[in-house]
Amino acid sequence: MWVSGLRLTDFRSYEHAELTLSPGVTTLVGANGQGKTNVVEAVGYASTLGSHRVSSDAPLVRAGAERAVISVQIVRHDRQALIELEINPGRSNRARINRGTATRARDVLGILRTVVFAPEDLSLVKGDPSDRRRFLDELIIQRAPRLQGVKSDYDRILKQRNALLKSAGQARRIDPVEVGRTLEVWDEQLATVGGELCAERVALVRDMQPWLVAAYALIAGGGEAVSSADVRVAYASAVPGSEEFGGDRTAWRQGLLDAVAARRRDELDRGITLVGPHRDELELTIGPHPAKGYASHGESWSLALALRLAAFDVLTEDGDEPVLILDDVFAELDALRRRRLGERIASASQVLLTAAVPEDVPPTLAGARFLVTRGTVTPA
Numbered sequence: 001m002w003v004s005g006l007r008l009t010d011f012r013s014y015e016h017a018e019l020t021l022s023p024g025v026t027t028l029v030g031a032n033g034q035g036k037t038n039v040v041e042a043v044g045y046a047s048t049l050g051s052h053r054v055s056s057d058a059p060l061v062r063a064g065a066e067r068a069v070i071s072v073q074i075v076r077h078d079r080q081a082l083i084e085l086e087i088n089p090g091r092s093n094r095a096r097i098n099r100g101t102a103t104r105a106r107d108v109l110g111i112l113r114t115v116v117f118a119p120e121d122l123s124l125v126k127g128d129p130s131d132r133r134r135f136l137d138e139l140i141i142q143r144a145p146r147l148q149g150v151k152s153d154y155d156r157i158l159k160q161r162n163a164l165l166k167s168a169g170q171a172r173r174i175d176p177v178e179v180g181r182t183l184e185v186w187d188e189q190l191a192t193v194g195g196e197l198c199a200e201r202v203a204l205v206r207d208m209q210p211w212l213v214a215a216y217a218l219i220a221g222g223g224e225a226v227s228s229a230d231v232r233v234a235y236a237s238a239v240p241g242s243e244e245f246g247g248d249r250t251a252w253r254q255g256l257l258d259a260v261a262a263r264r265r266d267e268l269d270r271g272i273t274l275v276g277p278h279r280d281e282l283e284l285t286i287g288p289h290p291a292k293g294y295a296s297h298g299e300s301w302s303l304a305l306a307l308r309l310a311a312f313d314v315l316t317e318d319g320d321e322p323v324l325i326l327d328d329v330f331a332e333l334d335a336l337r338r339r340r341l342g343e344r345i346a347s348a349s350q351v352l353l354t355a356a357v358p359e360d361v362p363p364t365l366a367g368a369r370f371l372v373t374r375g376t377v378t379p380a
Contacts, residue, residue, distance in 0.1 A: 002350035005073035010065035012038035025367030047114035110145035113322035132282035166271035195252035203247035211310035220302035
């Protein structure tokens with residue numbers, strides 16, 4: 001899988017930009033603030049419908065414009081596909097596939113797969129649990145795009161259940177029986193949808209573990225022996241006994257039902273749902289200690305990079321090697337890690353890089369280059 005063409009209209013700093021791309025390595029070189037990251041951000045957005053830099057769509061639209069358009073031409077299994085995304089802040093985004101009738105934006109999920117590594121990824125190790133949950137959910141949706149609907153359903157159920165819990169103090173005094181019955185309905189939905197989400201996350205973490213060990217060994221250990229005792233990723237949930245559930249949706253559903261029933265009084269007192277995938281954690285461990293709070297800066301960078309490389313390997317193992325995007329990463333790595341990373345990714349089907357200066361990119365990643373200056377992209 002690779003991107004053969006990219007066209008941007010009113011996206012970020014670009015009123016209009018058009019690039020023709022090829023397999024192998026492509027590097028966009030330019031000083032900070034010139035717009036090189038905007039280009040690779042657009043490719044990542046076409047894959048996940050999200051930015052690796054911001055949480056909302058409004059900053060993606062050029063100042064003064066009403067909407068932004070991203071068009072991506074993709075080659076997959078010798079077949080071509082065209083994705084056109086229209087970003088409308090405050091309104092529903094729209095999409096077209098192969099110039100067909102406009103459809104929901106989420107219908108493009110699964111056509112293009114990408115893995116993006118950027119300086120912001122340090123939050124995967126040092127940041128809040130929500131950053132790690134987002135990492136898991138974006139990856140399970142790339143593996144199975146239908147899970148976007150499951151995630152959206154869970155968010156809706158959680159929002160409505162929380163609203164009921166928040167108002168339940170007054171409602172309980174009026175008719176506690178009716179409140180209890182209504183909560184039971186939402187409990188069933190939360191457990192069913194949340195159980196599927198948890199099961200998929202656990203299956204992903206299980207599949208990632210050996211790839212994470214191998215990637216960390218290469219980046220941090222220079223290929224020396226590293227085991228699951230040295231670096232480990234695990235899914236942690238507040239549901240009692242969940243470490244035994246694995247990817248069993250039925251077990252997760254029953255476990256969530258039991259857990260919310262056990263926490264009913266606490267939830268009513270606090271007015272919020274205290275158990276579910278929205279409160280779970282992806283635990284990262286180096287040696288005997290959790291990575292967060294214990295890992296050095298270099299170890300944290302190596303682990304964050306290993307997580308992205310493990311994601312790349314998991315998606316490749318599923319049958320479609322994704323486009324690998326590294327946004328201004330090499331400047332953050334020492335010379336040894338640069339060389340090891342370059343050797344690891346040089347054979348990927350397509351790698352898109354950004355760099356402030358060409359010298360940041362290791363020689364093993366020679367390929368096509370574009371110069372980015374004041375929002376203008378030209379072949380080097």
